[in-house]
Amino acid sequence: MNTTSGKETRVREEKIRCDACPVMCYIGEGKIGACDRYANQGGEIVRCDPLTVLDRTLEHGGEVRPFLGRDWHDGLSTDDLFVTAVGAGTTYPDYKPAPFLASREVDGADFVTVVTEAIFSYCGVKVKIDTDRHLGHEGAVIRHQGEAVGLMITSEYGSQMMSLGGVDHLTGGSKLEGRVTCDVLLRLLNREAVTLTVDGGAEVVVEAGVAPIVDGQQEARMRVGCGSATIGMFASQWQGLVDEVVVVDDHITGVVSEHQAGKVLGWPDTGIRIKGRRSTPGRYFQVAEPGLGWGGTNIDDPLSILGPWLEKKGAREGLSLLMVSTTGEHAAYFELDADLEPQAKPMPEALKPSVALIAENCEPALCTVMFMGGAGGSLRSGVTRNPVKLTDAVQAGRADVTVGGAKSFVWPGGGITLMADVTQTPKGAFGMVPTPAIVAPLEFTVSKEEYEALGGHVDSVRDVLDILQSGGAYARDSHVFGKGEDSE
Structure with a gap:
């Protein structure tokens, strides 16, 4: 003062x-x-963060050639390098060219890669969780810290899906909902663990590339298939070792003696009866409610899905029964007594390898996090003076779109709606602005001739090595990472 x-x-x-x-x-x-x-x-x-450049050169033995801490650019061909938008900066205000327009030669052809950190309100993540355990009913609201951040969507084969984020959660609710949603998206996109709760369902810890934790229990494997598929795959393994096999599954429970796979093998009837809605022979729907028990059902006792055995259909004292889940995590062996009631018995040694084979055929359970966003709007002005031409080039396949160097899937139809696997991006590639919105690295790569035809900002194009040596307006430094390395 x-x-x-x-x-x-x-x-x-x-x-x-x-x-x-x-x-x-x-x-x-x-x-x-x-x-x-x-x-x-x-x-x-x-x-604040350095521009990130991927080195795609692999030496003998498959090792990545290191360039950090050395004069790495001497004698290096530009087709070895890919300038990502991580650390590049944004086009805002959007009338100006993208922060970096990198020219490089690949296999004798000239290409231009336009890099920009795009600000996304219209974005979210699609999460695939490999588990048979019931996470929540389709349409159930997903919350973090009590705020709604998404919803459960369809179950897929051995996995359950979540849709998180989106403009309605980011900007259409309360300020707190928007902030919490943005925080959840950012942490998932940057491969951090996030705890989510599903209304009327489970608590799930989600982290890209890591096994999910459902109600405190970490998953080990996803199911080999539904109950019917398991019967089809392994019926021959059980023939001659056991009289009946039931594979318990929340969606389609399989019964080997009734299943076509069993019939082809000449499997005799056993008089078994299954509670639930019968589909085709040997396939039953809705044998129990979904839950955290056997095969994604809510049962701990597999016998609860069985009705009275029918002697006239083949039931007899001493008939053996194997009940197993679709992951092999649950398995039990029974024999019918004189009253045709199943009695638990020790698992025969001869059956143990078939149960282990189910588990062996299950893949590791993982969480997959896919960034999804609509890359339209004014960010295209950083690429070309005529934005619709960029959209047309992307949809026609003349312009390649990547997210932090990761390949993306571009949805057909209007606009540039894309998806990318976050585990393929450098760690820490995503950011946020407090509007709230996610900032995602976006690269458009086109031939030099195509870029000129788009009406691109040709005067702002610079050689990739010049960019690495002199930086730009918002990136005074640059780091180079080998393919597959983290940018930490």
């Missing part, structure tokens, strides 16, 4: 305005903006 005529006057800190996103922060010297991505350094806005 200064003193003038006995009065104290406050010296106002000089701040500069950052135009990297719609928040337009005023940032003091040495301070970082609300996004933790841009800072005021010496009166100039700088990007």
